Amino acid sequence: MTHYVVRRIALAALILWAVSIAVFLLLRVAGGDPVVIQQGFNASPERIAQVHKELHLDEPYYQQYARWVQSMLTGDLGHSGVSGRAVIDEFTARVPVSFQLMVMTVAWTVLLGIPFGVISALRRNSPPDYIVRVFAVLGLSVPAFWVATLVLMIPAQRWGYAPPLNETTNIFSQPWANIRQMGPPSLVLALGSTASIMRLTRSQMLEVLRSDYVRTARAKGLNERVVVIRHALRNSLVPVVTILGLQVSGLLGGSVIVESIFNLRGLGQYIFAAILQKDFAVAQSLVMFTAAAAVLSTLAIDLLYVVLDPRIRYS
Amino acid sequence: MQPGGPQFELYARPSRLLTAFRTLRANPLGGVGLSIVLLMVVIAVFAPLFARYGINEYSAAPSHGPSAHNWFGTDRFGQDIYSRVIYGARISFQVGLLSVLLGVLAGLIIGSTSGYFGGWIDTVIQRFVDAAIAFPQLILLLIVVRTLGPSMRNVIVVIAIAIIPSTTRIIRGAALTEKNQLYVEAARAMGAADFRIVFRHVIPNVVPVAIVVSTTLLGAAILAESALSFLGLGIPPPNPSWGVDISTSRSSFPLNVWAALFPGIAISLTVLGFNFLGDTLRDILDPRLRGAR
Numbered sequence: 288m289t290h291y292v293v294r295r296i297a298l299a300a301l302i303l304w305a306v307s308i309a310v311f312l313l314l315r316v317a318g319g320d321p322v323v324i325q326q327g328f329n330a331s332p333e334r335i336a337q338v339h340k341e342l343h344l345d346e347p348y349y350q351q352y353a354r355w356v357q358s359m360l361t362g363d364l365g366h367s368g369v370s371g372r373a374v375i376d377e378f379t380a381r382v383p384v385s386f387q388l389m390v391m392t393v394a395w396t397v398l399l400g401i402p403f404g405v406i407s408a409l410r411r412n413s414p415p416d417y418i419v420r421v422f423a424v425l426g427l428s429v430p431a432f433w434v435a436t437l438v439l440m441i442p443a444q445r446w447g448y449a450p451p452l453n454e455t456t457n458i459f460s461q462p463w464a465n466i467r468q469m470g471p472p473s474l475v476l477a478l479g480s481t482a483s484i485m486r487l488t489r490s491q492m493l494e495v496l497r498s499d500y501v502r503t504a505r506a507k508g509l510n511e512r513v514v515v516i517r518h519a520l521r522n523s524l525v526p527v528v529t530i531l532g533l534q535v536s537g538l539l540g541g542s543v544i545v546e547s548i549f550n551l552r553g554l555g556q557y558i559f560a561a562i563l564q565k566d567f568a569v570a571q572s573l574v575m576f577t578a579a580a581a582v583l584s585t586l587a588i589d590l591l592y593v594v595l596d597p598r599i600r601y602s
Numbered sequence: 603m604q605p606g607g608p609q610f611e612l613y614a615r616p617s618r619l620l621t622a623f624r625t626l627r628a629n630p631l632g633g634v635g636l637s638i639v640l641l642m643v644v645i646a647v648f649a650p651l652f653a654r655y656g657i658n659e660y661s662a663a664p665s666h667g668p669s670a671h672n673w674f675g676t677d678r679f680g681q682d683i684y685s686r687v688i689y690g691a692r693i694s695f696q697v698g699l700l701s702v703l704l705g706v707l708a709g710l711i712i713g714s715t716s717g718y719f720g721g722w723i724d725t726v727i728q729r730f731v732d733a734a735i736a737f738p739q740l741i742l743l744l745i746v747v748r749t750l751g752p753s754m755r756n757v758i759v760v761i762a763i764a765i766i767p768s769t770t771r772i773i774r775g776a777a778l779t780e781k782n783q784l785y786v787e788a789a790r791a792m793g794a795a796d797f798r799i800v801f802r803h804v805i806p807n808v809v810p811v812a813i814v815v816s817t818t819l820l821g822a823a824i825l826a827e828s829a830l831s832f833l834g835l836g837i838p839p840p841n842p843s844w845g846v847d848i849s850t851s852r853s854s855f856p857l858n859v860w861a862a863l864f865p866g867i868a869i870s871l872t873v874l875g876f877n878f879l880g881d882t883l884r885d886i887l888d889p890r891l892r893g894a895r
Contacts, residue, residue: 298732305733313745424881428874430825432832433848433866437859444857543740544829559833562744570745577738 299582306578321565365568385541385553391473400481404488426482435475435548452550472549480534491523536584540577632882638875646691653685657842665858674864678854686842687868693843697827698820701761706816709769714804717777734767747835761823776808810887821876844869
């Protein structure tokens, strides 16, 4: 087991190293000088050369890469080429927004996805089952950016209503404004994840309900409720937890589309702006953060299996 | 159920058409999906016959709701939304088909090679796949398009690249099973070279898996194109991409929900069609992939 964990951690480090090279090169291979984009096309050549020097963009790639890795390992994420602010300051200001969005999205997903998935499995081929299944397949087909656009446009056109769009609200000091701001985007994000959790819960429940131990539990006269919750649901949840974990790690880096549409100052909006402006320090740091979140949570989920399902052993 | 015995010969083997028809009857959702997809293909191919105006033609006063003249209303430039949605099908299907074709073809070759040869080749390829999967997908798309510049060709290339890693993984799994089949052993015993075995035996036998994967990927690719175009890093306006039109609707004044509504319905319907079709094909052709998504 220890051997397995060590190997997996080494592998995770290797993957992140490969990602770091990929993002470093992808940002630089072509597409114009970032300093020209950031300083404007009227900037004098001297000014541009000076900024190049300040940001070390005049050095060869291998030196830039070494410098970046070295500073990242010492916890220095560098400065934004656009605003000049330290990336870490902007990052810590934006993490709470994306984090809250993630928590609310996952809450909707669990509260709606699992119960309706169970109902759908228990009432197989009945109207409630059809409704859940149609919703699930719609949730996976409808583009989030479209729903988000309609969620903003329809109330605006009908009642002239708009949620707070130009400030970052705090859930503790301005709870009402915060819910008006974060509620709609979290629901839009939850559309797809709820759909996939519903489908998965349903198919897992159907499989488990057919198993011998559920028949045994029923045969020994257990209350149907105990059979469904204690025996069937519990055993259906392992893959559901896996997918939920992947959704959490995907949302940790923020959502580019939904944050941009609702003008939420989270990590997704930040990385999108950084990519558009070729802000190397910001884009690199955020990609590494998102990739690390993905790699580490995959590892955590694999290790969690051992706890959830004693039949699984790693060697 | 075929009863054994002599009367067996009384039954003719059902024709392919009949088999297909029965399959569709047993899977009504697959039939719905197929009909939606076929309808969209017809619309895309014969777009000029369905459209009432040109792509960038002024038709009536801007930002109006549906009327007898403009069935879906007009956008903020006074263009007919209905006609743009019709032409938009062309862009979606071009991008979807070409990117999935390129991506799945590459995944088919890389995945089969990886699974068949095993050993260090497999290890190296799979570690690359690991890294590519760890790279956040949408961000990868955004960075590459930002670097190459937004154009239809680049969007196709970028979506194809994004498709390769996951396809490679699935095909590799399928190739691992094929590799141990008797016919591969027989081919080897007859002295066939490894590459001949991969291209003539392994790849043709994992094609059903590739078809199932492609169907669902087609929907995903069309979604990706519209999202990129919506963000301004896909098909450049004034091309009638559905994503572009939803994005344009956001900056119209006075607001006109219709301009956002109809292109979105077109995207949802198309993706829904591919999802229904993909689910059904998966159930019919490859039960191993059930619940893979």
